[in-house]
Amino acid sequence: MSSIEQFGHGGDVWTAADAFGVSSEAFLDFSANINPLGPPPVVAERLQQAVESIVNYPDPGHREMKAALSAKLQVSEERIVIGNGAAECMALLLLAFQPRTVGVIAPCFSEYETLSRQFGADVITAVGQEEEGFLAAEEQLHQLMEETDLVFIGHPNNPTGLVYDRERLERAARMAEKTNTLLVADEAFIDFLPQEEKVSLLPVLHRYERLIIIRSLTKFYAIPGLRLGYAVAHSELIARMIAKQVTWSVNGLALAAGEALLTDKHYDDYVRATRELIVTERFWLRDRLAGLGIKTWPSEANFLLCRAPAPWTAKGLQEALGRKGILIRNCDMYTGLTAGDFRIAIKNRTLNERLAISVQAVLH
Numbered sequence: 315m316s317s318i319e320q321f322g323h324g325g326d327v328w329t330a331a332d333a334f335g336v337s338s339e340a341f342l343d344f345s346a347n348i349n350p351l352g353p354p355p356v357v358a359e360r361l362q363q364a365v366e367s368i369v370n371y372p373d374p375g376h377r378e379m380k381a382a383l384s385a386k387l388q389v390s391e392e393r394i395v396i397g398n399g400a401a402e403c404m405a406l407l408l409l410a411f412q413p414r415t416v417g418v419i420a421p422c423f424s425e426y427e428t429l430s431r432q433f434g435a436d437v438i439t440a441v442g443q444e445e446e447g448f449l450a451a452e453e454q455l456h457q458l459m460e461e462t463d464l465v466f467i468g469h470p471n472n473p474t475g476l477v478y479d480r481e482r483l484e485r486a487a488r489m490a491e492k493t494n495t496l497l498v499a500d501e502a503f504i505d506f507l508p509q510e511e512k513v514s515l516l517p518v519l520h521r522y523e524r525l526i527i528i529r530s531l532t533k534f535y536a537i538p539g540l541r542l543g544y545a546v547a548h549s550e551l552i553a554r555m556i557a558k559q560v561t562w563s564v565n566g567l568a569l570a571a572g573e574a575l576l577t578d579k580h581y582d583d584y585v586r587a588t589r590e591l592i593v594t595e596r597f598w599l600r601d602r603l604a605g606l607g608i609k610t611w612p613s614e615a616n617f618l619l620c621r622a623p624a625p626w627t628a629k630g631l632q633e634a635l636g637r638k639g640i641l642i643r644n645c646d647m648y649t650g651l652t653a654g655d656f657r658i659a660i661k662n663r664t665l666n667e668r669l670a671i672s673v674q675a676v677l678h
């Protein structure tokens with residue numbers, strides 16, 4: 315059987331349906347890391363209204379959404395570009411700055427390397443230190459800065475869920491100015507962290523001219539099918555990215571949903587409820603999995619990197635669970651990881667319980 319990650323990602327219920335003989339809608343999908351609370355109700359309300367506007371082109375200047383984001387982040391509009399997902403923002407960076415070499419720290423989100431190669435860059439990979447949850451040591455970061463034109467750092471990193479000390483990344487950002495490297499902090503999952511403000515680079519971004527933060531709205535607000543993300547950086551960098559963007563690449567429904575959720579009067583409650591759920595359930599799941607002999611890493615995010623007990627492989631476990639209609643992300647193809655490694659998203663208690671019971675039934 316070919317890999318169900320043939321497109322390089324989790325969440326591919328269509329390939330899984332072919333592989334495991336379960337219909338794509340029937341899967342309990344732990345392979346994509348989406349907020350288990352689902353989108354805030356205001357999203358569906360606004361989408362219903364916005365359907366009428368599909369006869370019009372979307373605003374090519376993304377004005378309402380950008381104003382809402384600027385107010386929420388307390389960052390001026392010329393420092394923001396809105397994209398068709400965080401993935402488009404990564405592509406815009408590569409198009410705008412045409413790095414010849416890109417640095418990544420493995421294991422990490424596969425698009426850093428895939429996109430870089432698609433846009434003609436060579437990729438240099440440093441494998442993070444396993445005993446530090448695969449975070450890069452300071453010297454490794456500095457070496458990547460010296461050797462490459464652009465470095466991607468997952469913060470928190472996918473698939474490990476670990477974050478760096480902000481000071482370590484700030485030292486890297488200062489180094490980036492000396493070596494003329496662009497440092498890209500991918501904060502696609504940072505909203506899930508209760509300590510976001512202490513960890514994120516956003517509050518210190520204005521100090522660094524070569525630092526770019528990329529964020530996603532698709533995970534935290536559970537709208538991956540709509541596609542919405544953004545980048546924040548010095549206005550000159552942002553202007554160069556916007557100059558490469560295909561007009562109307564962000565569709566009108568996504569813009570309307572984004573504006574609605576950012577200005578929602580229940581916004582703070584949704585954020586709090588999500589964070590509380592994730593922290594509680596992550597503890598619960600780690601404990602439950604440890605009882606089944608499964609090692610997990612101390613993730614701060616809404617997913618867990620796990621290692622199956624030998625002789626089980628992640629692929630074997632994925633197949634056994636797949637036939638039961640449960641999808642996990644096999645991570646054996648990530649540089650730096652092993653055949654036993656897989657990733658699961660954190661959901662609500664009922665669903666986490668179903669996962670744990672199914673894993674137990676398969677392993678024992």
Ligand SMILES: Cc1ncc(COP(=O)(O)O)c(C=O)c1O
Pocket residue numbers: 398399400401402423468471472500502529530531532533538541542543
């Ligand atoms: C670390 C990381 N960054 C970015 C993305 C892409 O996010 P988006 O859906 O906003 O394009 C993903 C998607 O899985 C991801 O895991």
